[in-house]
Amino acid sequence: MLGGWKYANIKDGSFAEYFHVNNANANLTPIPDSISDDTAVYVCDMLSTGFMGAEHANIPLGGTVVVFAQGPVGLMATVGARLLGAGLVIGVDGVSERLKLSRHFGADVVLDYTQVDPVEEIRKLTGVGVDSAIECLGAQATFEACIKATRPGGTISVAGYFGHGDSVEIPRVEWGVGMGDKVIRTGLCPGGNVRMSRLLKLIEHGRVDPSPLTTHQFDFQEVDKALHMMETKEDGIMKPLIIFPVS
Amino acid sequence: MLGGWKYANIKDGSFAEYFHVNNANANLTPIPDSISDDTAVYVCDMLSTGFMGAEHANIPLGGTVVVFAQGPVGLMATVGARLLGAGLVIGVDGVSERLKLSRHFGADVVLDYTQVDPVEEIRKLTGVGVDSAIECLGAQATFEACIKATRPGGTISVAGYFGHGDSVEIPRVEWGVGMGDKVIRTGLCPGGNVRMSRLLKLIEHGRVDPSPLTTHQFDFQEVDKALHMMETKEDGIMKPLIIFPVS
């Protein structure tokens, strides 16, 4: 469990110029010439995690999907829902800049939870609830909303990281008292060279361009500042690009 | 949601000699001569619900399965896990008579939760946790134990009815903080004549004999007593058989 996370977060050297990759044969793939490094870097995590959120959501062709939270992972889940054939994609967030990006990345409808009750609006739009809800924040409120917004027989796909508390609560009645055939699925960013090369193909052939996620850019010596901003989310930062000095 | 439940519990006439069946063409199936009515009656709910618990559990061939609670549904989930290729089936309950039936119906190992900590024992038996856990009670304690007893990437299948409280709690850490790829699935007794005839085939060809579930028998005029005993569970009752008078 959490092997990929350990690889990226605990293994020494992930910020060094050269980095040891386990089972390189199975994990490395060439970047096509037509894709710049600052775009390609997104396939390792944001694309793979966000798309996984959509892949785990059992979206029927033409189905309805809501994505809760439109940060980098949520935005890529929005793209993923479009790529996998959703007929209606609803993006939910409370920051207007993110809702604008949500539209840019393919949401048909965006809901600002500071203005409306998303579950109520989703009910109005879909009647019985969405086929699939994707949780991209890792919070009780959004998890709960996912259960409530999903139709019987639908799927709740969790891409967020739940960092606090002893437990996460499933609202009993909206879960169908254990009989609503609602699937709750979670996952961790999938890797491997077959997946990486497929994700690169999606960029190469114009299905997705993640570069609008890069709102800030830093030299390597400013990496601490970048990490700090990722914590504070100040200045509307989505993702910082760190440039390694080329000698 | 819960359509089948409404059919059985709210629609008038379910205790009458003749009963209107919606879409009879799709819902009725002949009972083979070799199966007696008091055995056949189990396919409508106990077999279908218990087996559904196992079918939803993504059991790999040769995989490890735990079934929490060994009442009628749990016992049929135990049978279902065996029928679907589990290599190790663990039955958990606190009543010794039920654990005896658990062994009878195919559990390789039974655990009495009044004597041992089932999660701890399951860890000892399986190392990383079971591939699949089936919840057949509808209670916080067993639901929680299912999450804890399941390996990363495993499945928790809920066949129990959760009747109380505002929410059901997922233990956050053992759930993999939202990243353990543990699937939580629920469901309601599936019906239809294709399924019914398949379940009858399993009885007909000796794969399962549910008749040990019938611990008590009543005439129709005693139906209230039977229903009362199902609530109190007195006298070790599993399932009462109600005999309609034949004129």
Place this chain on the structure above:
Amino acid sequence: MLGGWKYANIKDGSFAEYFHVNNANANLTPIPDSISDDTAVYVCDMLSTGFMGAEHANIPLGGTVVVFAQGPVGLMATVGARLLGAGLVIGVDGVSERLKLSRHFGADVVLDYTQVDPVEEIRKLTGVGVDSAIECLGAQATFEACIKATRPGGTISVAGYFGHGDSVEIPRVEWGVGMGDKVIRTGLCPGGNVRMSRLLKLIEHGRVDPSPLTTHQFDFQEVDKALHMMETKEDGIMKPLIIFPVS
């Protein structure tokens, strides 16, 4: 088997102003105001059949897909492959007008089989072969090419109708001598109101516009001429629209 075909082709009245629909409750769905009738009519067959071809093809997100034959069903399979997340879609036909439509409907690469050997070209483009091949003609040559063009572990999805001969031949070696884990799947246009309303949603929200398939238009009294042209395929006909007189 072939129930849907019998409904459309043998049941009396399919050309009448009013037509009896079996299980209307389960089969009829409202057409949204924003969709014109001449567009909506495509969801009944071309979209549903072509998309089924893609849905049966197990396309991995970012995967490679070839669609053999770019008639109306093949073009909708091309759209379907895009909608379901293909990273590279290859359209094959021998008529330049159809290859132009293939590009219009989302093929990244088109191959004219009168100019090149498609299987050879597909190998050059993909190395090991495509993940998924969709057969939309119903002919030995295209079926065979699908087997040859697909990688081990890939899927061949058949949407074409095979009208002639005693048998269809699987090329033994390229099939992996029965061990290449290549799946061959077939199907018949799926129906029902849930599917219809999802397909309409895809039109409503701009995912697909099938109207370029309509190359000709006739009044109802010319229906014989239209049917004749569908047989001869003269004048580059794709699909004729038949207008019923409104009194």
Place this chain on the structure above:
Amino acid sequence: MLGGWKYANIKDGSFAEYFHVNNANANLTPIPDSISDDTAVYVCDMLSTGFMGAEHANIPLGGTVVVFAQGPVGLMATVGARLLGAGLVIGVDGVSERLKLSRHFGADVVLDYTQVDPVEEIRKLTGVGVDSAIECLGAQATFEACIKATRPGGTISVAGYFGHGDSVEIPRVEWGVGMGDKVIRTGLCPGGNVRMSRLLKLIEHGRVDPSPLTTHQFDFQEVDKALHMMETKEDGIMKPLIIFPVS
């Protein structure tokens, strides 16, 4: 394609006392003390291949299955069909000794194709045809019979090796003219330590005992004789056990 076959058949040393195993970490698993070596050896191929035949067959719980050919792989497919919940298993062969073993390993009905037309008998037993047919010989006649014996929407799973001819023929009409939604799936013996340990668990807990497959036993110096007999199938040989001398 066929990587596993190359490993077992072309790589040097597969008959030596010590043998190099690629990615040993992922491919080796301990044999439990309770399982003798001459039983354990079957998990590497016969169990894994035969069970794969059943796993690929999409057997519904309580469904009907036919297994064509009851050699070692076919017999293990018969066991696999039982383990995966089939409600009726039909074994087909032309050798009475094998039909006896077929019954021993779990077939409910056996058909001797030298006495009856299996497809006709299967129709009598099932009406519309079986849910799943498993091909365990690798021949045109059995492949064809599988297509013919399977209901619309059913699955044909191929576990046999097809060694001859340019093509394998699908009977067009019984295939539903490309529209019967019959899936044809193939595969090659799956490996890896997770699978091996699961198969061992099935032996350990009494789900299957493959030892009746061993009809003959030889010392290592007689290996040529054993291989010769496997070609001629003389003396009713199923599988020979080769004993390595222990010094």
